[in-house]
Amino acid sequence: MTQDEIIEMARESGLETQDGFSESVFYFAKLILNKEREKSLKLWMLLDDVDTADDIAKADDAIYRSLCRQAHKKRWDVLTGNDIDNAIRARGQA
Numbered sequence: 001m002t003q004d005e006i007i008e009m010a011r012e013s014g015l016e017t018q019d020g021f022s023e024s025v026f027y028f029a030k031l032i033l034n035k036e037r038e039k040s041l042k043l044w045m046l047l048d049d050v051d052t053a054d055d056i057a058k059a060d061d062a063i064y065r066s067l068c069r070q071a072h073k074k075r076w077d078v079l080t081g082n083d084i085d086n087a088i089r090a091r092g093q094a
Contacts, residue, residue, distance in 0.1 A: 006032055042078045046071050 006029040010016065015025055053067035 002033075039078050043075065046074055046078070 007021070007025070010021060010025050010029070015021065049071040050068050053064055053071065057064035057067060
């Protein structure tokens, strides 16, 4: 999500006044962007862990599967089921 998208959401929510947006809207947008970037990085690191598991366990499928299971369980530390449901609903509305 970009800052422009967040600002558009704020506009659609009626947070824009005649004088524009308050500083709190921009502060809130920055907080959201930082949190989304952090989640993206954590998910990327989990994917990298799967890639590393592939390198470690080339000849042993059971070890590879075990390492991957450990990594993919951690995805719930980054996103909740509600996060996923909301993203799916938002994607359908776009």
